[in-house]
Amino acid sequence: MNKQEMVEAVAKQLDTSKAQAGDIVNVLFGSGGIIAKELKKGGSVQLTGFGSFVTRKRAARTGRNPQTGKAIKIKASIVPAFRAGKALKDAVNRR
Numbered sequence: 001m002n003k004q005e006m007v008e009a010v011a012k013q014l015d016t017s018k019a020q021a022g023d024i025v026n027v028l029f030g031s032g033g034i035i036a037k038e039l040k041k042g043g044s045v046q047l048t049g050f051g052s053f054v055t056r057k058r059a060a061r062t063g064r065n066p067q068t069g070k071a072i073k074i075k076a077s078i079v080p081a082f083r084a085g086k087a088l089k090d091a092v093n094r095r
Contacts, residue, residue, distance in 0.1 A: 003029075039080050049087035056081045 001009070003025065011021035027033055035045050035053050045053040060076040084092075 036080075047085070049085055051085040051088055052083045054081050054083060055079065 007018055007022045007025050010016075010024055011018045014021065014024075028035060030036070038045050039053060039055050042055065044055070055078050058077045058079050061074050063072050063074045064070070065072055
């Protein structure tokens, strides 16, 4: 499912316009949305039964340029991550 398909699903589920559904999706998941802002502050977002959005520190390391094979230095960074909750795992694995 891509973003447009999610907007259409939200619009149908809430019986609202695609414009309003798009605003809802952007407020939650957009680059300036609630989740991104909380992660940028160093916090986390926990949605009981669904999962948690957290940040992880990635250490500096040496990588390789795939075109030249030359070693390059990759800076340390903080990356977003998602940990699925038990209810989501159970729903996905239900047969």
